Amino acid sequence: MPARNHAGEQAENALEDLDAAALAYAERRSGASPVQLESLREDLLRYCLPFAARLARRYRGRGEYLEDLEQVARLGLVKAVDxxxxxxxxxxxxxxxxxxxxxxxxxxxxxWGVHVPRRVQDLSLEVGHASMVLTSALARTPTTGELAEQLGVSESAVLEAVESAAGYAPASLNAPVAGDGAQEFGDLLGDVDDELEAVTDKLTVAELLLRLPSRERRMLAMRFYGNRTQAEIAAELGISQMHVSRLLSRALAWLREAMLSDVPPRWEGGEARAGHPGMQVSVERDGAALTVRVRGEVDRDTAERLRIGLRHAIGTPGVVSVIVDLSGVPLIDAAGVGVLLDAAQAAAAANAGISVSGAQPYVARILAVSGLAGVLRRC
Known part of the structure; x- marks a missing residue:
């Protein structure tokens, strides 16, 4: 106990001497010349160097050389004196x-090996100190909530500070992970990025989508980006669900074909629909022959209109043949097939001939599969 009291008295005397030396320096510098002032300043700095060294030693053991810490402490001493x-x-x-x-x-x-915001750095140090204090008091590792309560901050802030502490001395990617040192830590990171392989395809699809009509683009976006059902799409666009299904199938088939081709194929029916929204039926007469030109998609929503138009054409007096021009029809469904079959029956009853012309490949396949190829003559 006496030894400790003696040491404490020496420390107090040292502090008192430091203050006295600073006061003496302040008194003498008021009337000193520049040369004398520089000499007085250097004398005070030399006198205070042991004090700065003691402060620097408080921070040793934190990964920095003591000599570097002493240099920093001396710089702080110079600022304090000045x-x-x-x-x-x-x-x-x-x-x-x-x-x-x-x-x-x-x-x-x-x-710090990794840049971390200053507030997080300071909090990280406080969390480390609070963790040591609470571990000693509780005889166990404190929880995040206990640390947050001790520091008066939120638990999320404590977690952020704990995570940021790893940025103080990050592990080297070249550090060995096996006993023989044959494998490095960096060898365990990274893998083949499947998404990177798909970048080219994604860019190609994005460009091809711009070639589709706006309605098809909208439907694809609603289906695959908006996760909408075909029924929901049909309700919003005012068409049937079957029609939505056919349009999506056709758009996807075109995209697949375009992806495999150097030159994108022509979008069938796009130009007619752009110029004439919906299905259009026009009739041209050349003597006893009538040509019924159809533009647009023939489905459940438009089939009845085509049925009426063909019936009127077949029933026109003096007509002996009817040609149905399907060159502007990109799509036809079961309802449209039924209309053509009805027209063939009406023409047979009226002793008139009926044929189709200009059917696009998709429509031609539908006519062939439905059996109309044997009923309707193609020209």
Missing amino acids: RYDPERGSFTAYAVITISGELKRHFRDRT
Whole structure:
């Protein structure tokens, strides 16, 4: 006990001597010449160097060389001496704050391996100190909630500080992970990126989508990006669900074909629909022959209109043949097939001939599969 009291008295005397030396320096510099002032400043700095070294030793063991810490502490001492004002209080207290601030700033700005915001760096240090205090008091590792309560911050802030602590001294990718050192830590990171392989295809699809009509693009976006059902798409666009299914199938088939071709195939029926929205039926007469030109898609929603048009054409007096021009029809469904079959029966009853012309490949396949190829003559 006496030894400890003696040591404490020596420390107090050292602090008192430091303050006295600073006061003496402040008194003498008022009337000193520049040369004398520089000499007085150097004398005070040399006198205070052991004090700065003691402060630097408080921060050893944190991954920095003691010599570097002493240099930082001496820089803080120089700032404290140059900025000291006796009217503001003790020089020792001011020097402690200035030197400690320089040391902390050194650790914050120079020793972190990864850039971390300053507030998170400071909180990380506080979390580490609070963790040691609570571990000693509780005899166990404190929880995140206990650390947050101790520091007066949120649990998310504590978690962020704990995670950021890994950025102080990040592991090297070249560090060995096996006993023989044959494998490095970096060898365990990374893998084949399947998404990278699909970048070219995604760019190609994006460009091809711009070639589709706006309605088809909208339907594809609603189906595959909006996760909408075909029934929901049909309700929004005002068409049947079957029609939506056919349009999506045709658009996807075109995209697949275009992806495999150097030159994108022609979108059948796009030009007619752009110029004439919906299905259009026009009739041209050349003597006893009538040509019924159809433009647009023939489905459940438009089939009845085509049925009426063909019936009127077949029933026109003096007509002996009817030609149905399907060159502007990109799509026909079962309802449209039924209309053509009805027209063939009406023509047979009226002793008139009926044929189709200009059927696009998709429509021609539908006519062949439905058996109309044997009923309707193609020209």
